[in-house]
Amino acid sequence: MDEQRYSRRDFMQMAGVGGLVFASGLPGCATYGQSRPDFNFIQLSDIHWGYDNPKVNPDSKGTLRKAIATVNNLEQPPDFIVFTGDLTQTTDDPKVRRQRLREFRDMAAELKAPKVLFFAGEHDASLDRGEAYQEIIGGPLYYTFDHKGVHFIVLDNISDPAPILGAKQIEWLKTDLARQQPDAPIVVLTHRPLFSLYPQWDWATRDGMAAIDLLMPYKNVAVFYGHIHHEHHHMTGHIAHHAAQSLMFPLSPVGTAPQKTQLPWDAAQPYKGLGYRTVQATAAGTPQRMQELPVKA
Amino acid sequence: MRRFAHNLAATAAIAGVAGYLLAAAAHGAAAGERIALVAAKFTFSQPEIRLKKGRPVTIALTSPDFMHGFSVPDFNVRADVVPGKAVEVTFTPDRSGRFAFLCDNFCGEGHDHMSGFLIVTDD
Ligand SMILES: [Cu+2]
Ligand SMILES: [Fe+2]
Numbered sequence: 373m374d375e376q377r378y379s380r381r382d383f384m385q386m387a388g389v390g391g392l393v394f395a396s397g398l399p400g401c402a403t404y405g406q407s408r409p410d411f412n413f414i415q416l417s418d419i420h421w422g423y424d425n426p427k428v429n430p431d432s433k434g435t436l437r438k439a440i441a442t443v444n445n446l447e448q449p450p451d452f453i454v455f456t457g458d459l460t461q462t463t464d465d466p467k468v469r470r471q472r473l474r475e476f477r478d479m480a481a482e483l484k485a486p487k488v489l490f491f492a493g494e495h496d497a498s499l500d501r502g503e504a505y506q507e508i509i510g511g512p513l514y515y516t517f518d519h520k521g522v523h524f525i526v527l528d529n530i531s532d533p534a535p536i537l538g539a540k541q542i543e544w545l546k547t548d549l550a551r552q553q554p555d556a557p558i559v560v561l562t563h564r565p566l567f568s569l570y571p572q573w574d575w576a577t578r579d580g581m582a583a584i585d586l587l588m589p590y591k592n593v594a595v596f597y598g599h600i601h602h603e604h605h606h607m608t609g610h611i612a613h614h615a616a617q618s619l620m621f622p623l624s625p626v627g628t629a630p631q632k633t634q635l636p637w638d639a640a641q642p643y644k645g646l647g648y649r650t651v652q653a654t655a656a657g658t659p660q661r662m663q664e665l666p667v668k669a
Numbered sequence: 670m671r672r673f674a675h676n677l678a679a680t681a682a683i684a685g686v687a688g689y690l691l692a693a694a695a696h697g698a699a700a701g702e703r704i705a706l707v708a709a710k711f712t713f714s715q716p717e718i719r720l721k722k723g724r725p726v727t728i729a730l731t732s733p734d735f736m737h738g739f740s741v742p743d744f745n746v747r748a749d750v751v752p753g754k755a756v757e758v759t760f761t762p763d764r765s766g767r768f769a770f771l772c773d774n775f776c777g778e779g780h781d782h783m784s785g786f787l788i789v790t791d792d
Contacts, residue, residue, distance in 0.1 A: 464777045498775035533774040534738065534749075571742040572769040574781075631769075632781070 410520050410656075411451040414443060414485075415561075415649045417598030418618035420495065421479075422461040422472040428621045428634045431642075435619050436479055438667050439648055444484045450650065451519065453485045456598040456616065457493025457530060457563030459509070466504060469496075473508040489517075493563045493599065494530040502531040514541055516548055521655030523552055527562040529577040535564055536578045546586055557655060560587065560595040565615065567608050573632040575600050584608050594660060602645065603664055617647040617664065643667040701725035708737035708750045708772060711779025718770075720762050720789045727759040738773035741787060747773065762789040 419436050429435060443453065459480075460472035473496065480488060492505045492513060502513045514528040525548065529537050537545075552558065560566070566580035577583075587593045588609060595613040601623035604615035622645030624633040638644050643666060652661045702721075706728050707714040720726050730739050732750040739758065740747040746760045762768075771784035 462775075462778055462780075494775050499777060530775075533736070533776070535773065535775075568742075571740070571773070572771065574771065574773060576742075578773075630767075631784070 410654045412448065412650050412652045413519075414450045414453045415456055415596055415598075415616050415651060416443075416453060416619060417456040417616040417648070418458040418493065418601055418620060419455065419476060420458055420461040420618065420620035421476040422463065422468070423620050424461075425621070425634070427636055429646075430637055432620060435643065435646060435667055436476075438643075438669075439619050440479065440482055442665070442668060443648075444482070446650075450485055452487035452489060453483055454489040454561060455480065455491070456561055456596065457491055458495045458598060458618075459490065459493065459505075460496050461620075462495035462499065464499065466500065469500070469504045470508060473504055477508055489526075491526050491528065491561065491563065492530055494535070497531040498533050502528075514544070520653075522557045522559055522653055525558065525560045527560060527566070527583060529562055529564045529566070529580065534578060535574060535576060537580065537583055542579065542582050542586070545583060549586055549590065552590060554589060555591050557592045557653070558587070558590055558594075559653065560593065562595065562597045564599045565597055565606075565613060566595060567606060567613060569600065569604070569606065570626045573626070575626075584611065587611055596649075596651065603649075614649075614662065616649045617645065619646055619648065619667065622646060642669050701727065703727045703729060705729045705731075706739070708732045708739060708783075710734050710777055711772075711783045713739075713770070713772075713783065713785050716785040718785065718787050720787055721792050722762055722765045722789050723792065725759060725761045727757050730756045730758070735776045736774055737776055737783070739770065740773040741768060741770045743768040749774065762787065765789045765791050 416439065421436065423429070423432055459476045460469065463469050463472065490509050490511065492502055497505045497513065513531050514526050516523065516525050518524065525545065527537060527545070528541060529535055532538060564577050565575055566577050566583050569575040591610070593611045595611065596616065597613065598616050600615045601618035601621060602615065602625055603617055606613045622635040624635055635645055647664055647666045650663045650665065654660065701724055704718060704726060708730060709732060728739070730748060730750045732752045734752060736752065737750045738747060739750055744760050744762060746758050748756050748758050750756050766789055768787045768789065769784055770787055772780060776783065
């Protein structure tokens with residue numbers, strides 16, 4: 373029921389802003405917008421495999437498995453699934469890092485989807501610039517792909533110890549965007565927020581505005597990210613930024629705690645604050661719709 | 670004043686960090702407050718730093734183990750704390766209140782908790 377409450381609020385917030393309309397998918401309301409969704413994808417984020425604090429998540433070994441089971445049984449299977457970073461809990465031991473990445477990779481292999489995509493979070497990649505991640509998960513740290521007319525751009529703001537994209541990647545982004553039409557539907561996937569949500573808690577990308585400036589001329593852009601472990605929506609001009617929940621521990625939103633706080637487990641509402649997201653996208657770029665799904669006990 | 674501070678840092682590189690901190694303390698009386706702060710995995714040597722609004726402060730940073738960051742987003746202050754080097758930031762808090770400072774270079778397992786507060790009071 374929570375997701376219905378969110379959906380109305382978010383729809384009200386988003387509806388009037390820019391060309392994109394975002395609303396959670398209300399059951400039985402599959403054609404809320406004008407055009408039908410062309411495909412959906414699923415965003416899973418902040419798995420933090422290896423995290424161990426029973427006061428926050430007594431089911432740290434089972435939460436991802438439950439989410440995978442639910443996703444595998446969805447009525448409307450996704451075209452693809454993307455993990456938006458922090459696949460593992462960080463460790464100073466390179467051997468343990470590799471072990472966690474392998475265990476995560478083997479679990480993710482149980483997902484029944486035509487395509488499963490990955491990129492790293494700072495917990496996976498900041499201490500060795502993505503070496504273990506690339507060894508075990510594979511692929512580049514930033515890349516693009518196209519799906520049914522939508523251009524997806526994966527940005528890396530985590531493999532440098534500093535929360536940056538870096539000049540080289542910004543140049544690469546500029547070159548990639550130069551090939552796109554101004555009205556091309558573009559979805560950016562990244563780990564940290566590109567805008568300065570709350571740098572006091574490391575919720576920012578130091579040079580993220582450079583990327584946002586490059587995206588500004590494009591009419592249909594949305595950014596999906598993780599890192600902050602709760603649902604959050606923000607507009608920079610006409611560009612919408614959507615943070616997903618974690619599948620390990622929720623973090624307090626800004627203004628609700630004096631410091632960044634992992635929210636304790638609530639036995640009356642197990643898995644509260646944890647979840648994942650489905651996104652319905654259209655090749656026309658708009659509207660896109662989202663639904664936040666809970667982890668079921 | 671700035672040139673003097675730089676000379677001081679250069680001297681410190683020769684004299685070693687301990688000598689530098691003594692020199693810094695002596696210098697403090699003339700140039701506003703000076704505070705020595707060590708950033709080491711995974712804490713700052715002072716979790717709370719008390720400052721006066723409108724009074725310039727120089728924070729002299731050192732690290733023994735990693736290029737930590739020192740960042741105070743509310744005052745637009747940040748620096749990389751390079752091991753073996755004396756790094757200074759000078760600023761004047763223009764508001765009173767409680768402001769977070771943090772390490773903003775990912776330094777390891779305890780990084781997420783490597784932070785503290787500036788407590789700025791009116792004079
Ligand atoms: Cu640090
Ligand atoms: Fe995370």
